[in-house]
Amino acid sequence: MTLTTCLLLASALFSVGVYGLLTRQQLVAVLVSVELMANAANIVLVAFSHFTASPLGQVFTLFALAITVAEVAVGLALALLLYRTHASSRLDAAKEMNG
């Protein structure tokens, strides 16, 4: 396993995340996509940490994971509120701001 494979994996994961973000209508699916993108970044950090023998990247990833948990909590709360107000957790239900 080389650094390149790791980076390719991370890129693939990130791209899947972006695709999901752009195409999904379900807020929960969108959140999952965002998580994919975040974890792609984490993989990059860990990979560099491993191949350069520096613990810094791993430490940073731990922080990022903690922050991601908080982010998911907020995201899920938003999903819940969206469902309560619009009786649906689909994004196209919330279009009041259109021009």
Add this chain to the structure above:
Amino acid sequence: MRSPLSEAPLAALVAVLAPALAALLLAVLPMVRRRGAPAAWICLASSVASLVSAGLLLAGQLGEAEPMAWTTSWLTLDGQGLGELGVNVDGISASMLVVVTIVALCVQVFSVSYMHDEPPDAYGRYFTYHALFLFSMNLLVLAPDLLQLFAGWELVGVTSYLLIGFYYRKPSAGRAALKAFWITKLADMGFILALAVLFTSTSAFRFDAELSTPLANVVAGLLFFAVVGKSAQFPLHIWLPDAMEGPTPVSALLHAATMVAAGVFLVVRADPIFAHAPDTREVMLVVGSLTALFAAGLATVQTDIKKVLAYSTCSQLGYMVAALGAGSTLGGYFHLTTHAFFKALLFLSAGSVIHAVHSNELADMGGLRKRMPLTATAFIVGSLALAGIPGTAGFFSKDLVLAALEGRMGWLPYVALMTTAFLTAFYMGRVVLVAFFGEARGKADHAHESGALMLGPLAVLAVLSLGVGYFGAHFAEVTATGEYHLHFGMTPAIASGLALGGFALAYAVFGGGRDASGVGVLALLDGAARSALVDRTYEALYRHGMLNAAAAIGWFDRYVMDGLVNLSGWLTLVAARSLRRLQSGFAPDYVFAVVLGALALAAWGYLS
């Protein structure tokens, strides 16, 4: 130039600040003002302080004292002040200060009795205005540069407005006050422009600015426009006769002796600028002569005693302006001084008569010589001085003016002013004969002599009207405005002869107290006066010129300017209507934009 606060500037500061303090006190203490009499005492006390200070200053200038100034820079920026504030004591300001304070005190003492029938609050208000006026006038007279002079100039304009409109419940008084204010404000535009031109070219407002001839002509011409308004010269003289709506003592102080003379004073003060402006001086000569003759003609047919005196004031101011235009600063300034005394005397005597008869109309007077002998004497003394009968003050100053005009512009101004001298004697003779001689008519039957408070100021002014003329040499020396010498030539002889002729003609027409207005030439003049030629011209100009121009400008504003504004609003709306489609409100669209942006940035970074 900052000198230590020595005696002379201290006296000058007292002269300015005492009336200011009085006006301020009366303005902020309504309980004192509304009680009337205390307000009068405060005002009189401040005027006495001013007069004493002025006397000290003039005595100093007549003696060994050097001209001195105590000034401070105003609005200092980068070490350079915008102008000077303070007091400037020299022969010119000290002599003017004495004239102003003497006349002001006389008028105020006179007013104590004249205004006695007013309710206390109006009485207090009257004296508050008087204190404010004296402060403004002294500020103007002692100004170290044109900027402060302008401040005083505007302040006397305001007090003039307030005092003309003193009887504000009378619609005509309100209108007259507004008219005076508007016309003088129009003229003051010239002053402001002159200040702007002066400052841009010299970075200061000095009276003795060194200017090239074309520039001096511009500045002096603009200043002269302000003078035309303030000193009631043709064609902006129309406010002065209407200003007679104010109380008579006010007419004596503001609209005869001091405020209207401020215009002439300005020219005397800024003499170095005017000296480099020969073209402006020629205009002044023409305007002054024309005003003198024109106003004297109208004065001969007025039926209101105050209007006669008002037109006479216009006419005499024309004398001064003509003298200044001919380059005789001394003549103009000396005539200002003597005129201040005898015209104040005439107005106050007229006030005494009006107080007794309760009417301004000459037709209501007659035979008053027997009932009011002292007032009649005072009025006759004033008339003789105004007509320039040898021995009176008016003779000496008129002589200087006329001598300065000899041979100028093909003798035309000279002839005009000689004719004016004749007319002056004629209309004064008419007033004296109709009001004081002959049979008592109408209300004049119950007239009685005024009290000591009114006669005292008359006596002081009468003495001055007779005596001041003999001090011409001292006057010339202290003001350093020119060489004084009597002219024992044809000019004084012709002038005196014409004055006597004017009286004789008046006696022939009005002798025995007949009011013969409407005879011969007088009928023509009467018609001219009634048609109010100049007023009508302005009205027509306003109605046909101003209003049509305003309508055209209004159309332009409504359809072109507003159209542009509306067009820009409409364009914004149309543009917004198409652009708002960008805001879909659908979250993935925004994410798409973010991703696109990120990709674009990445591409840009990769390519460059």
